[in-house]
Amino acid sequence: MxxxxxxxxxxxxxxxxxxxxxxxxxxxxxxxxxxxxxxxxxxxxxxxxxxxxxxxxxxxxxYTIEKPKLPVLIDNSASVRELGQTENVSELLQKFKENVDLNNKFDVSYYSFGNDFRESDSLSFDEKNTNIAKALSLTNRLFKNKTAPTIIVTDGNQTLGNDYEFSSASYKNAMYPVILGDSVKHTDLKIEQLNTNRYAFLKNQFPVEVILNYSGLKPVNSEFIVTQGAATVYRANVSFSENESSKTLNFTLAANAVGLQKYTAQLLPLAEENNKTNNKKQFAVEVIDQATNVLVVSKITHPDLGALKKAVTSNERRTVAFKKPAEAVNSLNDYQLVILYQPDRGFASIFNEIEKTGKNTLIISGLSTDWYFLNGAQDHYNKEASNANEDIQAKLNSNYGTFAVEDIGFNDFPPLHTEFGALTISVPNEVMLEQTVNGITNGNPLLATMEINGKRDAIWDGEGFWRWRARSFLQTESFQSFDDFIGNLVQYLASNKRRNRLEVSSETFYYNNNPIKISAQYFDKNYVFDNRASLNISVKNTETEKQTVFPMLLRNNYYEVDLNSLSAGEYNYTVSVANEAVSSSGSFTILDFNVEQQFLNADVSKLRRMAQNTNGKAFFASEGDLLINALIENTNFQNIEKSEQxxxxxxxxxxxxxxxxxxxxxxxxxxxxxxxx
Known part of the structure; x- marks a missing residue:
């Protein structure tokens, strides 16, 4: 005072x-x-x-005394059980919890990781993937600006995410890996990777690439075969040695029948192999009779066109062709959707041909668009033309109900460029994305869809969305979310199928180590999305006849269910609406592939390098006492006295x-x- x-x-x-x-x-x-x-x-x-x-x-x-933090990250994936390390983990954790000196010196907290990262309350060792890089990144963020040496109890075998060895370079605290497993080299043959397209076209050949690995000292011979049912469709003899431990096979298979075609790839095991699970892998290809052909008409070169092509062709069922207006006039009948990028008066003949053929269209406007021409070329919408430019951002309309749209972070995407002026749509439409300026909606649509007499059209008012695809990759480390958004828009516009009150979206097949999700939309009698409905999905295994009912959860403007609890097999499903005589049925197949069963050893060298990069030290599970003593005796980890005024x-x-x-x-x-x- x-x-x-x-x-x-x-x-x-x-x-x-x-x-x-x-x-x-x-x-x-x-x-x-x-x-x-x-x-x-x-x-x-x-x-x-x-x-x-x-x-x-x-x-x-x-004044307060703050102990240094000691997060303990525990690998909860199935590979820990496959390597027989569950008891070692339990004993190690018991030592950590019972050591008085360790708990007096550190504020110890426990987390588990597999697919996700969470506080550890119990361990099941049944997660189907391991994402070590994600666990390290979240721990680094959680203990930012704090003294927090980190113990990570794992076998080091990662199946998802970035390379954790390089990610650890940005980790601020010392890391102490506890290695689950040994470094003994066992004799083993395995299918390391199998690559093929998800879709193939009827009467075509589709490529398959297989990477085979051998772990051992003496030369061995084996045979690689691919079967479809009882028939063998491919066979090759392979030989390995200590110096030649990897083989890559490239071959093609014929797509002779429409529908889901299932195959089994097998590398015949050696007599002395311990792990024969990794010698076999199932894969499938959906054979379709016709592709969705998309035509992009543009007079200019722009990065948006590259982003558009990448997004559309991320699904093998779709192809994209680029043409100038004069070239495209006589070929519209070869395409299900015509995308007009920034049209001007040179597009007059295209608009006349579209009116004759009734082709579905997506018009993308921007700073090079001639709105005086475009306003007269169609009668669906009108924009007040001006010479001023405007930067706009997007906001998802959560009530959009034409098809399921997930918010992929539109609010955080870079601004698009458009011509200043009010855009008025004069026909029945649904606005998917609204324009915002400085976070405030300006009343204009950025992306709107319309359907009149079975013809589907859309207007996208803004150029520069290639930056959206780049930003989406930076945020999620994948282009998938943006590509799926564009893919869903193209799928809707390219189809002339009459809309049903219950629309269900599912894949023909899933791998059981990936997300298994089915989504649905339910509309009332006026075809307005109904978010008050109660949807259930009944799933029946065709082999065991076991039937399970799951509720579908509301996600903005669609319903979704996660079926990852189902085992591999063939299933029929029916989605129904409570108290309504509306339902939709289909089928899907879950292919068995447990990536966590593919490992024989811990990745000792990688875990040791990670420890070295962060000034820590690696220990085996049997060396728990040495690890505890090293942490207790380390003078770099001291209590901090903090004063608060x-x-x-x-x-x-x-x-x-x-x-x-x-x-x-x-x-x-x-x-x-x-x-x-």
Whole structure:
């Protein structure tokens, strides 16, 4: 408290005493004890009011001791069980929890990771993937700017995410890997990787690439075969040695029948192999009779066109062709969707041909668009043309119901460029993305779809969405979310299928180590998305006849269910709406592939390099006591004394108000009691 504040408090006391004496010592008509009581009460009231006005404060300093953090990250994936390390993990964790010195020195916390990263309450060792890089990244963020040496209990075999050895270079704290497994080299043949297209066209050949690995010392011979049912469709003899431990096979298979074609690839095992699970892998290809052909018409070269092609062709069922307006006029019948990029008067013949053929269109406008021409070339929408430019961002309309759209972070994407002016749509439409400027919606659509007499069209008012694809990759380390968004838009526009009240979207087949999700949209009788409905999906295994019912959860403008709990097999499903005679049926196949069963050893060298990169040290599971002693004896990890200084009021204003009210009330009651009021 400053000297000035102390002087103000003394002055307030003197003034309060002086006023109380003046009112009840000099001017008061009361005598005896009442004069003293009223004077004291009035002094309390006046002094409290003046203290409220002065609001004296003083500095309060508190000291706390903060232990260094010790996060323990535990691999909860199935590979730990496959390597027979579950008991070692349990014993190690028990040592950590029971060691008094360790818990006195560190604030120990436990986390598990596999597909995801979470606080550890129990361990099941059944997660189907391992993402070590994600666990390290989230731990680094969680303990940012803190002393937090990190123990990571794992076999080092990662199946998802970035390379954790290089990711650890940005980790601020020392890492102490506990290696689950050994470094003994076992004799083993395995199918390391199998690559093929998800879709193939009827009567075509589709390519298959297989990478085969051998772990061992002596030369061996084996045979690689691919079967479809009881028939062998490919066979090759392969040989390996210590120096030639990897083989890559490239071959093609014929797509002779429409529908899902399932295959089994097998590398015949050696007699001395311990792990024969990794010698076999199932894969499938969906053979389709016709591709979705998309035509992009443009007079200019722009990065948007490259992003558009990448996004559309990310699905093998779609092809993209680029043409200039003069070249495209006579070939529209070869395509299901025509994308017109920034049209001007040179597109006049294209618009005339589209009107004749009734082709579905997506028009993308930007700074090179001739809106005077475009306003006259069609009668669906109109924009006030101007010479001014505007930067806009996007906001997803959560009520959009034409098809399922996931918010991929539109609010955070870079701005698009468009011509300033109001865009008015004069036909029935649904706005998917709204324009925003500085976070405020300006009332104009950025992306809207419309369907009139079975013809589907869309207007996208803004150029520069190639930056959206780049930003999406930076945020998610994948182009998939943006490509799926464009793919869903193209799929809707390229189809002339009449919309049903219940639309279900599913894949023909899934691998059981990947997400297995089915989505659906339900519309009321006016074809408006109904978010109040209750949807269930009944799934039946065709082999075991076991039937399971799952509720579908609402996600913005669609319903979704996660079926990862199902085992491999063939399934029929029916999606139904409660209290409505509306349903939709289909089928899918789950292919068995457990990537966590592919490993024989811990990745010892990689874990050791990671420890070295962060100034830590690697230990085997049997060396738990050595790890604990190393942490306890390390002088770099010390308690930190922290001081916190706060400026707090001398007296809480609530207490002063209560005192003022109490003093005034007491004076009033005393006056009333003595008949002075």
């Amino acid at each position: 400053t000297t000035e504040t102390i002087l103000y408090i003394i002055l307030a006391g003197v003034v309060s005493i002086a006023l109380a004496v003046f009112m009840y010592g000099y001017k008061s008509k009361q005598t005896g004890s009442l004069r003293w009581i009223f004077g004291i009460l009035r002094f309390i009231t006046l002094f409290s009011i003046l203290l409220l006005i002065i609001n004296p404060k003083f500095k309060s300093e508190t 706060k400026v707090v009021p001398l007296v809480d204003w609530k207490y002063l108000l209560a005192l003022i009210v109490l003093a005034l009330a007491a004076e009033w009651f005393i006056r009333k009691y003595n008949g002075l009021i």
